[in-house]
Amino acid sequence: MAGPTVPNEPETQYAILGFEDLDGWAEDDHAAALEVFRNTCADLDEPDWASLCALAHDATDARQFFELFFRPMMITDGQEPLFTGYFEPELSGSPVRTGRYRYPIYSMPPEAHAQRPWLTRRDILTSGVMEGRGLEIAWVDDPVELFFLQVQGSGRVRFPDGRVIRVGYGGANGQNYRSIGQELVRRGVYQPHQVSADVIKNWVRRNPTDGQELLFHNDSYVFFREVSQVPADQGPLGAMNRSITPMRSIAVDPAFTPLGAPVWVEKDGRDPLRRLMIAQDTGSAIKGAQRADVFIGTGDQAGRKAGRIKDPGRMVVLMPIQRAYAFLPEALQ
Template identity: 35%
Template sequence: MDMPTALTSVEYCDLPGWEDGDPGPVLDGLRRCACYTSAVKPYRTGAFGLAVEDFRSIFDDAQSAGALSGLAARRFFEDRFEVFRIDAPGHVTGYYEPEIEVSPHRTDRFRYPFYRRPDDLVDLDATNRPRDMDAAFPFGRRMGDLIVEYPDRRQIDEGFLDNRGLEIAWAESRVDVFFIHVQGSARLKFPDGSVKRITYAAKTGHPYTSIGKELLALGVFRPGEATMTAIRDWFDRHPDRIEDILWRNRSCIFFREALVYDPSAGPIAAAKTPLTAMHSLAVDRRLHTFATPFFISAPELTHLTGAPFRRLMLAQDTGSAIVGPARGDIFVGSGEKAGELAGSVNHQAVFYMLAPKVAAGRYR
């Protein structure tokens, strides 16, 4: 099998801090993935070749094992998985679930909408993608018998979706809406005290453009300075530049909505299971299969846990900016504090993939 990048077999004793970690939350997440794949459908197999069937006996064991922590949880993984270091430069960022005040109707204060998925947006694959459309586009617009590129962020901001009843709620700040597009989910707080959660449903299909990199190229920031907080502060000082900068990212996100029944639970992510703060990871879905455990070692990332970040995580999400075999986005949690922490995560890391023993022979 041709691998997207080289892998090196290592032992658990080679994982920095493994013996001090508690992978119990990852086992809980694995159990939820097991429920989804058995009740609904398997996850798509990534280019590394791990299929849900490779996890089937582990899913069964996770269901019967119940809640485990500490040593017992570590032994669960040691008995069923082999470890492979991904031999590519690793990089982690952080994301979170924002909480913002919204209105169910447009007002003078609340003017910027979150949209549901339009009915003319279609998923694209090799069977229906027009020959002249970039193969990287996962979505397009159906117009009669034709499929064309969907209007981009600027066209939508300028009214393309007006009067179609797609607005879930209205926010006070265009910048807030943009960053929730980047995060992929949010908790919306309505004037009557109710809370609704929105999560990613689809996107226009245009490639993601990092506005941090755009501002870096413009000389606004030096390398390492373009955190979410710094970008927000810059927009506060330069409101006349907001549209120009945001429209450079042509990708626009659509959402689905749900009530918040359990405030302690994370949002439902691309793997269709709730995220767990500090234990859920967004990965490149083209390469990796959801439910794959990864051990992440980022020695210089210390502000999340008060110590070098070294822990087992579970692939449960993806994102437009998450590209490459050793690229991950750490789910930090919900709310303002989580946002402050997530916005400062931009660190080198070493990625270790845990492959079920039944499949490990493919990677040696």
């Protein structure tokens, strides 16, 4: 978990920066970032990370802690940087199937673990392979909201009696993620700047037959598990099985960025962001060295804000000092 797998791609490049190269570094709330780092650093079991975690719990000057024990590393892979946002949605549902609640949230069947990749989204939902096996966690009333729950990876389901359960990422079918927003653009339905989650949802609802086919365009399918033990005042569980924090946790590609690592985010666009965040989550659409998903929070307002984020910028991973220099070519060490 603690170290990235270095991709065998010749275009992947590593460069060590100085903290003075990080735009806005001095103005950030480093103590807030340190608190989030402490939430998951105990799960990093490699010696250098474990030592830093012990030091983190004793640190009284957060900025000094990061500057003393880490080095900013810029990792690029030839792809354009991209920041998006995600949130924890809340769906209307039921513990049993009814006339209104007829779209199941599934847990992962054992054969999906064993066979990679497994069936496509279309096959999972139309072949009957999931039926009669007790894999349903809950039933919801809107297949479009269920699709976007899978995109987000976690959420809450509110039952008619007011009870709320929480579901978290439980695995995926191993098929490639394909963006239905990009597919609408490819078809000429919308221009890139017009596409948002709300626009896609409304189009699918207005065009139920074509809308179902559009959802099938994405072969990737996410399964869930119930995680209702997480207190309501805490964020949903991320890939490290710990609660994530609004505006301090990001989802990354662990092939480049180790889970648990601090990451300096310089997001441009309409609402620029300069903040030290912690890589505590992953996502099927989050692929690349300069690709990150910012966790915004829970509920509709967070969802609207997350849906507007599609911005350039850069992310710089803070690596333990010896680990950072180990990535560099011998001549530069």
